[in-house]
Amino acid sequence: MSTLSRADVANLARLARIEMTDQELEDLSTEMDVILTAVARVQEVATSDVKPTSHPLPLRNVVRADVVTPSLTPEAALSGAPANEEQRFRVPQILGEEA
Amino acid sequence: MIRLSAHEMASALEAGETTSEKLTQEHLDRISSVDADVHAFLYVDTEGALAQARGVDAARKNGEKVGPLAGVPLALKDVMVQKGVPTTAGSKILEGWRPPYDATVVKKLKDAGIVILGKTNMDEFAMGSSTENSAYGPTHNPWDLSRIPGGSGGGSSASLAAFEAPLAIGTDTGGSIRQPAAVTGTVGVKPTYGGVSRYGLIAFSSSLDQAGPCARTVLDAALLHEVIAGHDTHDATSIDAPVPQVVKAARDGNVKGMKIGVVKELNGDGYQAGVRSRFEESLELLAKAGAEIVEVSCPNFEYALAAYYLIAPSECSSNLARFDAMRYGIRVGDENGASAESVMNLTREVGFGREVKRRIILGTYALSSGYYDAYYGSAQKVRTLIMNDFTKAFETADVLVSPTCPTTAFKIGEKANDPLAMYLNDIATIPVNMAGIGGMSVPCGLAPEDGLPVGFQIMAPAMQDQRMYSVGAALEASLLTEWGAPLLSRIPALGGAK
Amino acid sequence: MSLTYEDVIAKYEPVLGLEVHVELNTHSKMFCGCATVFGAEPNTQTCPVCLGMPGALPVVNEKAIESSILIGLALHCSVTPFSRFSRKNYFYPDMPKNFQISQYDEPICVNGYVDVEIETDEGPKQFRVEIERVHMEEDTGKSLHVGGATGRIHGADYSLLDFNRAGIPLVEIVTKIVPGTGKYAPEVAKAYVAELRDILRSLGVSDVRMEQGSLRCDANVSLRLIGAETLGTRSETKNVNSLRSVERAVRGEMIRHAELLNKGARVVQETRHFQEDTGLTRSGRSKEQAEDYRYFPEPDLVPVEPDAEWIEKLRASLPEQPTLRRKRLQEEWSVPDKEMAAMINADALDIVEATVKLGADPTRARGWWLGEISRLANEKDVAIADLAISPADVAEIVSLVSKGELTDQLARQVVEGAISGEGKPAQVMESRGLKVVSDESSLMAAIENAIAAQPETAEKVRNGHIPAAGALIGAVMKETKGQADAARVRELLLAHLGQ
C-alpha cells in the first residue's frame, strides 16, 4: 500500500492545524505505514456493487419548525472564551482571507 | 449501604430508611478514601451533588412524585457536558472549560432526581481502550490496581467496581462502555444508535457514538436506561419511537424459547483460554434456562476493525476541528503578534495527546482527495456488509453473543506503545457500533488463569434492546445461583494503603 | 498601456460563471433556534449549536429546505429525490466548527435556467443562463479587525468575532459556464443577478439586500481567443456588493486577463476581491498549497428526500414569474417600452403596483414615483423605497389632485413635505396651509386686484387678445400663493372681462 513520507504527514498536519516537531512527524510517518497497511484490508471486500453506508439508521427528512428559541446570554456565550472584548470573542490577527 | 444495588438504594430511600443526602455523603466519603488509588474521577462535585440530594429529599418529604431512581448517586463520564461543571473529555485542550448548557442525558438525569457525583476519567475524547490516554493520568482497575480498567470509559466502570457510585453513564463508539464493563466485572449497555440522545455528548465519531447505562446489575442498568433513553428534537439522528421495555425484560429475565446465536468469527484464535471457558459455561447456563443455542456466521466481521479505524478517525478529524483556541478551551502561543493560524497550530499541538493526533492525521488522510474512495469510501462499504451479516444472522437468532473482549484486563503500560495491539481489544465490540444495533456486556466470572473478570456480550437488533436485558438478566440470575454472591463481592479490598 | 474594452472583445471571448449566495429570511437559523435579526447586538443570537460548542448538534430548519426547493422550482430546476448535507472542512476563525455544513455532490436542486434580456446594439436580446445547482449551507460569523488600517484584515493587531450571523441559512445558486455573451458579458452578468434578485424577492424567501450582504455574488471570468475551444483560466471575484459592481467587476476582470494574456503572462486561478472605490480587484492571499476540503456526508444530519406531494404543494405556491408579471403590468397599465424599462431600472415596479392597488391611476402613480419622488431620492442618494413616503401617501395625493383639492404644484409641496418627515399628506397640508382656494369671493378679489394693477393688460384681453390673460392669471396665482386652481381663475377672469 501507499506509504506516507514525512512531507506527506507534514501536509496532513498543516490541513489538520497541528504544529508538529520533526520527531513527531518521523514517528507518525512510521506508525501511519503500519496502520494504513492494516486498515487497507477494507479494499478487499469493498467492491463496486456494495453501497456505502454513512448513517446506521434509515431516517429521512428530520427537520425542525422555523421557530425562534432562546439563545444564550452573551455572557454565557463568551464565558469560556480565552479573551473577549466589546461583547465579542477576541482572537489573534487573522492572516488569510476566507477560502 | 454503598455495596447495595441502585435498585436497593432506591427502595431504602423510598422506605425512608435513609436519605439521599446521607447516601450521597457515603459515596463522597468512599471516593475520598479510595479514589487516590483508583483515580476514577476527574472532578468531584461535592457541593452540587449534596445540593441535588437535599433537593430530592425535600421533594420526597413534600410528597412530590419522584422517579424510581431519585436520590441515587451516579458518576458521569467526562465526555458529557454538564452546565457549570468542568468538562474536559479527558483532554488538556478543554482544561478549565465549564459548559454553558446541559447535555440532554444530563437534563434527563437531573429531572429524574439522580444525583451526579462528578465527572469520570476517560481516554482523551474517548479514543482508547485503557484510559491510559487521559491527559490527567490513568485510572486503575479496582480488581488489580496495576491493570487497566478498560476504556475509553474506564473511570465510569472503575467507579462502579470500587463502590464509589452504583450507577454511571458511559459512551460507546467501538466498545467504550462494554469493554470497561467486561474487565471490571460490571454491566454496561450500548443502546441502539439513536436510542439515547447525543446532544451534549462531545463527539468522537458521530455515526458510531452512543451513550448508555453502566451499573453493577442488569436491572440497575435497565432502570437507568429508561431514564436516559427517548426521542430528542435536538438530535436529528434520535429515534422517534417508544423506548424498548428494558426494565420489564430485566425483571422477567426470561429466555425460554429464545434463539441465541453464537458468532463463529468472534471466538477462537486470539481469545484467552479463561475467557473462552467462562463464555462456554455461560452458554450452558442459558441453555439450561430454556434458550436454544445456535451458531451463526458473520464473515465480514473480520473487516470491521479495519473499517472502524477509518470511519472513526475520519469523523473525529472533523469533529475535533472545533478545538481551535478561539471560543473556549486553552490558548497557547498568543504572544508577540502571533497569528490566529499559528495559535491554532500550537494550541492543538499542546492540547491534544498522541493518540488523538494519530487519529486526526489518519482521518485527515482517509478523507483527502484522491484517497477518499480507497479508504473512507471503502470503509463505508464494509459497514454495509457488516449490517447485511447482522440482518442475516438475526434471521436465525433473536440475539447474538460472544465474549466481550478477547482478554481480561492487561497491565497499565503493556500496550501503550503498540496502537494496533491496543485496537485489537475492540475486535468483538466494534461490529455492533458499525451496524448501530444494541450491545451489552454482563460479567460471567473470573478467568481461572489470572482471576480477572470476563465479560459476556449480547447483541440485539435495532430497537430490540429489551432482548439483551432478558438474556443478561437470565445469565446474571443463573450465575448468582452458582456463585451464591455477586462477582464483585470477590473484589480485593481497597482503601487507605497506597 | 492599458487596453480598452474594445481591444479586449476584438480578440477574446469571455466565459462567465456566477455563484450567488442568498441569505434566507427564515425566523431562526439553519440548524438552531437562534433568531436572525440583522444588526442585533453582538453575540446575542448565539447558542451552543451555532457557536460550535462541544457536544452541540445541528437540526435542519424545515423552512430553509422549503425555500431552497421554491428557489429551485422558480429557476426551472429539478428537485433531486435524494439530497444530503456534507461537511466542508477548513479552518477559519469565524467558522465555529471549522467545517461548514454544506451540500456537495448531492444538492437539493439541479439543472435549471434563467432567461435575461438586455439592450444590445441590435435592440433587446435574450440570453439563457443555465443553472447547475442550488444548494443549502450555513453562513459564517463576522470579524471586526482592530488596529492597523481600520477595518482591514491586513495589518490588524487582532480581531473581534460576532457569531450572530453564523448559521444563518444560505442558498448558493451556481450557474453553468455562460459562453456566447461576447461583449455583453458584463451586462448579462448584471441582468442575471438582477433577474435572480427579482425572482427571489417575488418568492419572499430573502430580503435580497446586496448592501446588507443578504445577496452576494461571486463572478468567475475567463477569456479565450475568439474561436478557441478550450477554456481559459478563471479568476473568482468575491465581495461584489451591488448590481453595478457586478458589471464593473466582470468588465474589469476581462481587461485584466487580456492584459496578462497579451503580455504572454499566465492568469492565476485565484480568489480576488472587488474594491468598490476603484472598481478593480485585488488578489486574495495566494495559497502556497491547495485547500483540500475533505467533504464527507454530515453524520449528524439525515438525508433529505422530498416526496412528490411536498414538491407539488410548494410548486402550487409559486408566485407569478417576474418576467410574466412585468409583461402583464405593462399591458394593464399601457406603458410604452421605454418607460417600462425606466421603471424596471429604477426598481419602481413594486412600489408603483402597490400605489395602483390603492386606487391610483397607473400613469399618475408612475409619474410621481419616477418624476418628483425619484428626483428627491437622487438628491438624498437613497432608494425611493427608503423615503418616508408610502404608496398609500402617493395614492392619496393622486386622489386629492384629481378631486381638485390639490393642484400639481401644491401636490409637489406635499410630496416634499412628506419626504422631509412632516407626516402624512393631510398633516403636511394642514401644517403648511396648502389647500386650493375655492372660495370664489376671495378669488374675485384677487382678480380685481390684478386688473387694477395691470389696466392695460386687462384692456387687451377685453379687446379679444386672450393670450394676454396669462400675466393676469399669474398675478392671481401669486397673490393666492399658488393655492388657487389656475383653470378656475382663468374662467372667472375671462368672464369678468367679457370674454
Ligand SMILES: [Zn+2]
Ligand atoms: Zn444558535
